[in-house]
Amino acid sequence: KLGAASVAFCYYARKSKHVKPLIGVLLGTMFGMCSYGIIQTIDPMWLDGLVCLPLICLGVEYLIDDGRKLNYIIPLALICIANFYIGFMCCIFTAIYFVFYFFFGSDKVKFGKGQAKNLVNIIIRMGYSTAVAMCLAMFMILPVYNALALGKFDFTTPDWSFKTQFNVLDFIAQFTCVNQYSSVNVQGKPEIFSGVLAALCLPLFFLNKRIPLKKKIGYAFLVVVMFLCMLIRPIDMLWHGGQMPNWLPFRYSFIFSFIMLSMTAMTLRYAANIKKSYIGGSFVGFFAILMFINHYVTMGADKLINEYDRMFVDQQGSVYLDTYKSIWMTVLFLGIYSVFIYLMTKKNPSKGMTAVIMVSLFAVTSIELVYNAQCEFSDIHKEVSYSTRKSYREYVQSGRDMVDRLYEADPTLYRAEKTYVRTVNDNGGFKLRGITHSSSVMNAKILTYIETMGYSASSYYSRYDGNTPLADSILGIKYVFDKGDDGGNLLKKGENSDIGAAYVKIKDEKAKSQSETDIDVGVYQNPNALSIGYMVSKDIERVNAFGNDNPFNSQNILLSTISGNTTFTAGGGFDQWHTYYHPISVTEPMRFNQSYQDAYGDQMRFRENGWDPANPTVHQPDPTVDIFLQTETDEPLYLFFKTENQSKVTLWLADQWNEDDSLMLNVDETSAKSLGSYF
Numbered sequence: 001k002l003g004a005a006s007v008a009f010c011y012y013a014r015k016s017k018h019v020k021p022l023i024g025v026l027l028g029t030m031f032g033m034c035s036y037g038i039i040q041t042i043d044p045m046w047l048d049g050l051v052c053l054p055l056i057c058l059g060v061e062y063l064i065d066d067g068r069k070l071n072y073i074i075p076l077a078l079i080c081i082a083n084f085y086i087g088f089m090c091c092i093f094t095a096i097y098f099v100f101y102f103f104f105g106s107d108k109v110k111f112g113k114g115q116a117k118n119l120v121n122i123i124i125r126m127g128y129s130t131a132v133a134m135c136l137a138m139f140m141i142l143p144v145y146n147a148l149a150l151g152k153f154d155f156t157t158p159d160w161s162f163k164t165q166f167n168v169l170d171f172i173a174q175f176t177c178v179n180q181y182s183s184v185n186v187q188g189k190p191e192i193f194s195g196v197l198a199a200l201c202l203p204l205f206f207l208n209k210r211i212p213l214k215k216k217i218g219y220a221f222l223v224v225v226m227f228l229c230m231l232i233r234p235i236d237m238l239w240h241g242g243q244m245p246n247w248l249p250f251r252y253s254f255i256f257s258f259i260m261l262s263m264t265a266m267t268l269r270y271a272a273n274i275k276k277s278y279i280g281g282s283f284v285g286f287f288a289i290l291m292f293i294n295h296y297v298t299m300g301a302d303k304l305i306n307e308y309d310r311m312f313v314d315q316q317g318s319v320y321l322d323t324y325k326s327i328w329m330t331v332l333f334l335g336i337y338s339v340f341i342y343l344m345t346k347k348n349p350s351k352g353m354t355a356v357i358m359v360s361l362f363a364v365t366s367i368e369l370v371y372n373a374q375c376e377f378s379d380i381h382k383e384v385s386y387s388t389r390k391s392y393r394e395y396v397q398s399g400r401d402m403v404d405r406l407y408e409a410d411p412t413l414y415r416a417e418k419t420y421v422r423t424v425n426d427n428g429g430f431k432l433r434g435i436t437h438s439s440s441v442m443n444a445k446i447l448t449y450i451e452t453m454g455y456s457a458s459s460y461y462s463r464y465d466g467n468t469p470l471a472d473s474i475l476g477i478k479y480v481f482d483k484g485d486d487g488g489n490l491l492k493k494g495e496n497s498d499i500g501a502a503y504v505k506i507k508d509e510k511a512k513s514q515s516e517t518d519i520d521v522g523v524y525q526n527p528n529a530l531s532i533g534y535m536v537s538k539d540i541e542r543v544n545a546f547g548n549d550n551p552f553n554s555q556n557i558l559l560s561t562i563s564g565n566t567t568f569t570a571g572g573g574f575d576q577w578h579t580y581y582h583p584i585s586v587t588e589p590m591r592f593n594q595s596y597q598d599a600y601g602d603q604m605r606f607r608e609n610g611w612d613p614a615n616p617t618v619h620q621p622d623p624t625v626d627i628f629l630q631t632e633t634d635e636p637l638y639l640f641f642k643t644e645n646q647s648k649v650t651l652w653l654a655d656q657w658n659e660d661d662s663l664m665l666n667v668d669e670t671s672a673k674s675l676g677s678y679f
Contacts, residue, residue, distance in 0.1 A: 104218025151444025454551030469502030
């Protein structure tokens with residue numbers, strides 16, 4: 001995709017800015033290797049915008065200049081089909097770019113007397129061409145819109161109050177400095193770096209007398225508009241569909257790189273018209289700005305956080321710009337590029353001289369872009385972590401092979417799941433039809449239903465944790481891949497857990513873990529699994545909703561109602577229903593060891609003594625909460641711990657109450673069994 005983006009911009013630069021082939025290749029490489037492109041390799045579906053945007057803008061120019069429409073319609077439709085989210089952002093910029101090119105960019109649009117009809121025709125042509133592009137993409141837009149309406153539109157309550165998101169120095173550093181990665185979390189700065197050469201050419205663009213004044217005004221308009229869009233939070237929210245991203249901010253920032261490199265193309269095309277003194281002035285100006293930035297960088301994180309609103313500070317509280325690896329490295333490249341541009345100002349150079357300059361320039365630019373990419377990959381790994389290809393490939397392929405064998409043995413329609421997780425989208429990689437899934441679209445009703453049945457669920461994902469035989473059977477979960485016992489610990493599932501209580505083991509499998517080790521996987525069949533669709537009592541229509549405070553109540557009422565065993569009051573409320581799960585009381589008061597309980601909204605939470613959110617790494621030696629339950633039968637025991645404030649916890653099981661709170665022993669004095677770690 002980055003290669004396609006490079007080709008697309010090279011084509012744009014050649015056709016729109018009429019640069020020479022080597023300059024086109026240079027600029028295309030800079031666009032494909034811009035910071036946005038490198039960083040968003042973790043979300044490759046967004047890279048389609050880099051491929052289509054140059055073609056869309058070129059299409060706008062053709063549409064205005066000579067009436068060609070397909071060059072505009074096709075790439076605009078393609079980006080809306082390829083990715084509705086980035087397509088939405090490209091559509092916004094397309095409108096802005098049309099205004100720019102209509103008033104400032106085109107050499108063919110005339111505003112003199114008698115031109116009104118031609119101007120109106122251009123606007124009408126733009127309107128119906130856009131409509132045609134949207135109609136071509138409608139088979140994707142309409143389903144996506146309906147999917148978003150299922151929950152995404154209500155994901156957050158937007159805060160439309162006026163707020164700026166960075167300061168000017170932050171912004172300048174982001175498009176000027178190499179090694180400028182800040183964060184992919186909400187505190188991150190715009191990803192707008194596209195090369196030190198592009199920054200150096202910015203003032204030279206406006207100082208070049210060969211470039212018409214109206215185009216300088218037009219590009220200044222684009223720069224200011226995009227700067228303000230990223231600076232002012234309510235406007236930034238509009239670009240993101242009316243909501244603030246929960247990570248990866250400024251998802252349209254590649255547009256700024258496109259503008260910068262468009263200006264660079266014109267600057268290099270007319271390099272012979274640049275005054276030599278301007279080159280030195282541009283270098284000195286950026287040198288002074290970089291030294292000013294370095295003045296703040298060397299202050300240290302504490303002062304920048306407390307006195308300068310976290311300027312140049314990342315989410316972890318560290319200064320992300322480095323004096324040598326960022327500031328002085330940028331100065332070095334500024335000096336080298338100044339020399340190259342100085343050499344390019346020579347009028348009528350020989351072909352050999354031109355070739356040497358361009359090849360050398362391309363080599364230096366490649367070194368810079370690779371250096372910047374390596375720094376950004378390293379910084380991303382520190383913040384969010386990359387996994388090895390081997391750990392992904394072997395884990396997914398071994399899981400996919402297991403699923404294929406299951407489907408060969410039982411090709412009917414059913415759900416299946418697994419009890420070990422690498423990510424909540426494993427099922428997609430395994431081709432496993434279950435309930436574990438993550439999606440930014442967020443089907444709120446389905447996620448809420450899954451949560452009420454006791455499974456782990458959030459605003460955007462569901463996970464096969466918290467299952468019961470009843471819930472699995474109602475949802476038609478017929479098979480489960482279970483990792484089982486590991487080193488004597490039960491972990492989340494095993495022979496003695498709810499899998500063993502309701503499922504029949506039918507065979508053993510071998511698979512790979514994400515740590516690239518061999519694991520034993522048991523395949524269990526649920527003999528009570530219902531089909532995907534089945535007849536139920538009409539009484540279910542009288543149930544408006546299930547609460548999510550107690551999944552056992554929800555499961556009792558659901559099964560009782562669909563089987564016709566629920567009666568209702570005259571007012572429509574529940575009267576009586578069959579109970580499949582019966583509550584038991586806590587026998588002893590909960591005992592807190594190096595811990596305490598306090599309110600958390602409508603819930604209660606457990607915290608270790610001395611817990612301080614400002615020092616999350618400071619812990620008690622062994623904080624525990626002891627809960628004692630006494631059952632009257634040997635039926636399986638189910639416990640549900642609800643939380644909206646997830647923290648890692650380990651569960652242990654002993655068969656007696658230990659009066660000594662430092663012990664966790666069974667009646668036979670063996671140690672309590674671990675039930676695994678969660679969250």
